[in-house]
Amino acid sequence: MDFEQLVDNITPTIYEGLKRAVEIGKWPDGRLLTAEQREHCMAGVIAYDLKMNDEHERVGFIDRGSKAEGEVCGDDHHDNDADQVLKWAE
Numbered sequence: 001m002d003f004e005q006l007v008d009n010i011t012p013t014i015y016e017g018l019k020r021a022v023e024i025g026k027w028p029d030g031r032l033l034t035a036e037q038r039e040h041c042m043a044g045v046i047a048y049d050l051k052m053n054d055e056h057e058r059v060g061f062i063d064r065g066s067k068a069e070g071e072v073c074g075d076d077h078h079d080n081d082a083d084q085v086l087k088w089a090e
Contacts (some may be wrong), residue, residue, distance in 0.1 A: 056071040
């Protein structure tokens with residue numbers, strides 16, 4: 001079975017289990033995930049998200065709102081994300 005077939009067989013329950021395992025670094029029985037297992041679980045969660053969920057429902061989605069091109073919004077007052085100097089007042 002290839003990766004695409006595995007993703008096709010992920011159920012919502014399996015998806016939630018994989019997501020939880022990545023979040024806490026453990027399987028439901030308490031065993032720790034290896035780095036390789038965590039990587040595979042994360043790949044499965046991402047692939048499932050892309051296939052089954054709308055963009056706003058995906059893991060890691062950040063709602064950046066909608067603004068017209070060139071419009072300044074919120075804290076976007078700096079130019080081209082240049083390094084900013086932080087000064088501490090004592």
